Amino acid sequence: MAESTDRLPRSFYERPTLLVARELIGRxxxxxxxxRRLSGMIVEAEAYIGGGDSAxxxxxxxTRRNAVMFGAPGHAYVYFTYGIHWMLNVVTEREDFPAAVLxxxxxxxxxxxAMRERRRGRQDRELTSGPAKLCAALSIDRALNGADVVEGEELFLESYRNFSPAQLERGVRVGIDYARPRDRKAPWRFWLRGSPWVSR
DNA sequence: GTAAGGATGCGCT
DNA sequence: GCGCATCCTTACG
Structure with a gap:
């Protein structure tokens, strides 16, 4: 399969979030x-779309915490949760419309x-198979909140591989029991079919 | 100022 | 499968 090292342009992110989430698979x-470069191919992503999405x-x-999501597309929204974990999102759509892909x-x-070093004692399968695991493996924390993934040099995305729609799966998002039923049921999670690296 | 809870992971049963 | 870690953010007073 052909691989590409082209960096994704701002225009990639400045589109409907569901489209961006789906197309992030394989990047x-x-x-x-x-x-040194630490990298991984994205095999799972979820869309979080606007003030109307209760998740x-x-x-x-x-708020101060989520302000980055209201900003320009193509920036990292990194936040802390459960007292322990960091999570990485990339901001999508136009400025002032808060949306991102986890x-x-x-x-x-x-x-x-280097990932094994940072995830000492874990099986390779556990290195990056979850949103907090991958942040630990790649040394991503609040220092990267707001980082420009189009122009920046610390964190960015490259084209890499393309998969056909048949190779992708789609389903409900994880860990959002607090959201309204309608939002809980939204099939806004995408993953690479059969990948052993998908979470859970 | 203070309290409640979280877009999870880990270890133990 | 279940409970807990652990602290930031928010909401409310």
Whole structure:
């Protein structure tokens, strides 16, 4: 399969969030840390779309925490939760419309040794098969909140691989029991069919 | 100022 | 499968 190292342009993110979430599957997430590349192919992602989506952090308006989601597309929204975990999203759509895609799982590609180091004691399968696991493996935390993934040099995305619609699966989002039934049922999670790196 | 809860992961049963 | 870790953010007073 052909691979590409082209970085995704701003226009990739400035589109409907569901489209971006689906097309993020197969892209390479690259983290440059201590002078070396740590990367993984995105195999699972979820869309969080606007103030009307009760599962989206922006549903209760703009706060200091979620402000990045209200900004320009192509930026990282990194937040802390459960007292322990960091999560990575990429901001989508136009400025002032709060939406983002949560990166839920990666297939490790570059820097696997460094990931094992940071995830000591875990099986390879556990390196990046969850939104908080991948942040730990790639050394992603609040320092990267607001980072520009189009122009920046610490965190960015490359085209990498393309999959056909038949290779993708779609279903409900994970961990949003607090949301309204209608939003809980929305099939806004996408993943690569059969990938052992998908979460859960 | 204070309390409640979270877009999860881990370890133990 | 279940409980807990652990602290940031928010909401309310």
């Amino acid at each position: 390479l997430l690259v983290r440059v840390h201590q002078g 989206c952090h922006a549903s209760r308006g703009r 990166i839920r799982a990666l297939e490790p590609v570059e820097g696997v040794e």
